[in-house]
Structure formats: C-alpha cells, structure tokens
Amino acid sequence: MELINQIAAIPLFEGLPPDQLKDLARIVVTKVIKRGQMIFSEGDEGTGFYVLISGRVKIFKLAPDGKEQILHIPVPGEPFGEVPVFAGERFPAYAEALEDSRSLFFPRSAFVSLVKRNPALTLNMMAVLARRLRRFTTMIENLSLKEVPGRLAAHFLYLSERKEGAGELRLDISKNQLASLLGTIPETLSRILARMAKEGLIETVGQRQIRILNRAGLEALAEGGKRLS
Amino acid sequence: MELINQIAAIPLFEGLPPDQLKDLARIVVTKVIKRGQMIFSEGDEGTGFYVLISGRVKIFKLAPDGKEQILHIPVPGEPFGEVPVFAGERFPAYAEALEDSRSLFFPRSAFVSLVKRNPALTLNMMAVLARRLRRFTTMIENLSLKEVPGRLAAHFLYLSERKEGAGELRLDISKNQLASLLGTIPETLSRILARMAKEGLIETVGQRQIRILNRAGLEALAEGGKRLS
Numbered sequence: 001m002e003l004i005n006q007i008a009a010i011p012l013f014e015g016l017p018p019d020q021l022k023d024l025a026r027i028v029v030t031k032v033i034k035r036g037q038m039i040f041s042e043g044d045e046g047t048g049f050y051v052l053i054s055g056r057v058k059i060f061k062l063a064p065d066g067k068e069q070i071l072h073i074p075v076p077g078e079p080f081g082e083v084p085v086f087a088g089e090r091f092p093a094y095a096e097a098l099e100d101s102r103s104l105f106f107p108r109s110a111f112v113s114l115v116k117r118n119p120a121l122t123l124n125m126m127a128v129l130a131r132r133l134r135r136f137t138t139m140i141e142n143l144s145l146k147e148v149p150g151r152l153a154a155h156f157l158y159l160s161e162r163k164e165g166a167g168e169l170r171l172d173i174s175k176n177q178l179a180s181l182l183g184t185i186p187e188t189l190s191r192i193l194a195r196m197a198k199e200g201l202i203e204t205v206g207q208r209q210i211r212i213l214n215r216a217g218l219e220a221l222a223e224g225g226k227r228l229s
Numbered sequence: 230m231e232l233i234n235q236i237a238a239i240p241l242f243e244g245l246p247p248d249q250l251k252d253l254a255r256i257v258v259t260k261v262i263k264r265g266q267m268i269f270s271e272g273d274e275g276t277g278f279y280v281l282i283s284g285r286v287k288i289f290k291l292a293p294d295g296k297e298q299i300l301h302i303p304v305p306g307e308p309f310g311e312v313p314v315f316a317g318e319r320f321p322a323y324a325e326a327l328e329d330s331r332s333l334f335f336p337r338s339a340f341v342s343l344v345k346r347n348p349a350l351t352l353n354m355m356a357v358l359a360r361r362l363r364r365f366t367t368m369i370e371n372l373s374l375k376e377v378p379g380r381l382a383a384h385f386l387y388l389s390e391r392k393e394g395a396g397e398l399r400l401d402i403s404k405n406q407l408a409s410l411l412g413t414i415p416e417t418l419s420r421i422l423a424r425m426a427k428e429g430l431i432e433t434v435g436q437r438q439i440r441i442l443n444r445a446g447l448e449a450l451a452e453g454g455k456r457l458s
Binding site: 061062063064065067069071082083084085086087088092093112115116117119122123125126127128129130131132133134136137138139140141143144145146183223224 | 290291292293294296298300311312313314315316317321322341344345346348351352354355356357358359360361362363365366367368369370372373374375412452453
C-alpha cells in the first residue's frame with residue numbers, strides 16, 4: 001500500500017487511475033543506493049528507468065581526463081535514465097549517488113506496454129522528455145554563447161523560477177558540483193560569486209544559501225546585456 | 230491523396246493505420262517558406278510543430294551580440310519545433326529557412342488529441358524526443374569537455390554513423406553553419422580541417438564533401454585520447 005502511495009505521488013504518474021497505479025506497483029523494484037555508488041554508466045544497456053524517491057544523484061558526462069560535466073540533478077519525484085526506454089538501448093550518461101538515496105526502478109518492456117495502454121501516462125512522459133529538451137537547449141546556449149557569470153546568473157534565475165520567483169535560494173549541491181553543472185572550475189565560480197556579491201546582485205546567507213538582491217541586474221547579466229566589472 | 234502519401238512517408242508516422250493518416254491529413258497545413266525567412270522565434274507561442282518536407286532549415290539560439298549556436302538542422306522527414314506541443318507553450322529557440330523549403334504544420338491541440346487515441350504515434354513521438362535528448366547530451370559534452378578538433382571529429386563520426394558507416398560524407402551545410410553548430414568560428418574550423426587533412430585523418434573531395442581516411446584516428450581525437458599536432 002505504501003508503495004502505491006509513493007507511486008501516486010510521482011508527478012509523472014499524475015492522473016492515472018488506481019488500477020494503473022497497481023499495475024505500476026507490480027512491475028516496480030525499489031533500489032537502495034549508497035553515497036558514491038554508480039547507478040549506471042554511459043554505454044550500459046538501458047533495461048529500465050529510475051524515479052528518485054529520496055537522497056540525491058547526479059547525471060553526468062565524463063571526459064577521458066576525468067573532467068565531469070553534470071547534465072542534470074533530479075529532485076525527488078523526478079525520473080532519470082529514461083532516454084533508452086524510448087530510443088536506442090544504452091544510457092547516454094553516468095549516474096552516481098551524491099547521498100544515500102532510494103529510487104524506484106521501472107523495467108523497460110513492462111513499462112512500455114503500460115504506456116501503450118495509457119494516454120495519460122503517455123502525455124506525462126512526453127512532457128518530461130520535452131521539458132528536459134527545453135532545459136538542455138538552455139544549457140547548450142549557456143555553454144556556447146554565455147560567459148560563466150552569465151551562466152551563473154541564468155542558473156540563479158532558473159532556481160528562483162522553480163520556486164515561484166523566490167528571492168532566497170538553497171543551493172542543494174556543493175560548489176564543485178555547481179561548477180561542473182556550469183562547465184567551469186570551482187576557483188572561477190568562487191571568484192564570480194564574490195564579484196556578484198560586491199556588485200550587490202546577491203548576498204551569501206549561509207553555507208549553501210544565497211539571496212537575490214538585484215533581480216534586474218541578474219537578468220541583464222544572464223542575457224549578456226551587462227558584464228561584471 | 231498526394232498529401233496522405235507525404236504524411237505516410239514521415240518516419241514519425243510509421244505504423245499508423247490509413248484512417249489515422251487521413252485524420253492527420255485533415256489537420257495538417259502546408260507551409261512554403263522562402264530562403265532567409267524566419268519560421269518562428271524564441272518565445273513565440275508554440276501553436277503546433279513542423280515536419281520538414283524539402284529544403285533546409287536551422288534551429289538555433291541567439292546571443293545578444295548576434296552570435297548564433299545552431300542546435301539542430303533537421304533532414305527532410307524530421308520534425309522540428311515540437312517541444313512546446315508537450316511542455317510549456319513557447320518555442321525555446323529560433324527557426325529560419327536556409328533554402329526555399331516546404332514544411333507540414335500540425336496544430337497543437339488537434340495533434341494532441343490524435344496522440345491520445347494512438348499508441349503507435351505516441352511511441353514514435355517519444356522516440357523522436359528521446360533521440361534528440363541523446364543528441365543534446367552529446368552536444369553538451371562536446372561543448373563542455375572537448376576541444377574544437379575533438380568536436381569536429383565527433384561530428385564526422387556522427388554523420389558517418391547516420392549513413393551506416395559511410396566513408397564519404399556530404400556536409401549539407403556551409404562552413405559558417407558548421408562552425409556555429411560546433412560552437413566555434415569559421416576561421417578556426419578551416420584551420421582544423423587543414424590540420425586534419427595534413428595528418429591524414431580526412432581528405433576534402435569536393436566543395437562540401439570529405440572522405441574519412443583514418444577512422445581510428447578520428448575516434449581517438451573525438452574521445453580526447455589524441456591531439457592534433
């Protein structure tokens with residue numbers, strides 16, 4: 001019963017009738033993952049996808065020299081590793097637990113046959129894929145067309161938008177991870193944070209908390225219309 | 230009738246029964262687009278999506294200083310502008326015709342109600358979204374973790390893979406566009422092409438044609454295990 005409630009609370013499964021939730025509960029496998037454990041590697045066969053229930057994981061690409069580019073840090077309730085369910089057979093990236101985590105694992109073929117029978121599930125799944133595409137187009141834009149200060153400003157505005165425009169943001173990842181997400185190194189990130197604070201755009205509140213002081217200034221920086229001095 | 234044949238030939242609609250193809254023909258609008266014409270702009274309301282029939286278009290992001298990052302150049306038969314159909318309401322990028330082109334336009338709400346009734350269409354659509362996600366994760370990796378020579382090598386290997394491993398590749402875009410796709414400038418691209426040719430990795434056959442001479446060398450370059458001298 002507890003499992004069904006967990007499944008019903010996942011946004012991806014919103015609007016599913018009780019019997020379909022029961023179908024999902026029948027195919028799902030709970031996975032307990034230790035901090036630092038690899039969940040899958042790029043090139044592994046994608047036998048199914050995951051929904052994060054608790055804890056934290058990172059999805060990333062790896063260069064031969066060990067440099068990481070984080071693609072995505074799902075929040076609890078969000079799916080990850082879903083690309084091979086619908087296209088190709090292998091995971092296009094790595095997934096590793098940043099904290100002790102718990103995920104639900106949905107095996108591919110059982111899930112696809114559920115999708116085939118259920119239009120609500122289908123549209124939710126497409127929304128997940130399309131939203132991630134939207135997010136990735138922004139990441140490509142940031143990496144290619146923006147300097148690091150603009151990327152960081154855009155990231156703060158994105159976090160704020162996700163919390164309905166909140167002025168105080170909790171960075172739920174470390175500075176190293178944030179640097180990797182933005183395609184830079186921790187030293188550069190620290191320097192830019194200090195310059196943003198000096199210019200009155202933000203202030204650092206706690207260890208991993210920042211407050212937006214000048215939203216218009218951040219927007220101008222994110223859009224490339226302004227530079228940090 | 231000709232319209233139905235055109236629709237039936239689109240990979241996205243593979244496996245649809247004739248009555249569903251007729252439903253699609255009923256909602257579709259043919260759009261003739263002149264070279265240089267903007268099809269949609271970032272932020273425009275996404276009232277539907279397109280499938281390219283002939284010609285060539287580019288999907289791109291634009292920096293305030295006018296610098297472009299091409300996200301995607303669909304080949305005939307491929308959809309574009311499909312993100313707002315399933316998530317959000319606005320186009321996340323620009324689309325412009327590189328040549329006189331013809332597209333089919335599928336209005337959003339009519340299309341969504343067809344999707345709801347048709348599992349085959351659904352799975353095809355998800356495959357399109359998931360394949361594009363896979364491609365974008367590679368682009369993010371390339372921009373963030375690879376130098377430009379590695380990006381170009383990866384691009385040649387991708388083009389070859391799309392043609393079942395062909396050794397001769399037609400670059401169906403200009404050098405300026407290729408530079409924008411790889412996040413660099415035309416001068417750098419030309420220099421790298423010359424160095425690749427000098428090292429015997431490729432040779433230029435015609436104006437827009439290259440031949441792969443050393444595939445293993447290109448792979449090593451793409452994976453970062455080798456550098457151009």
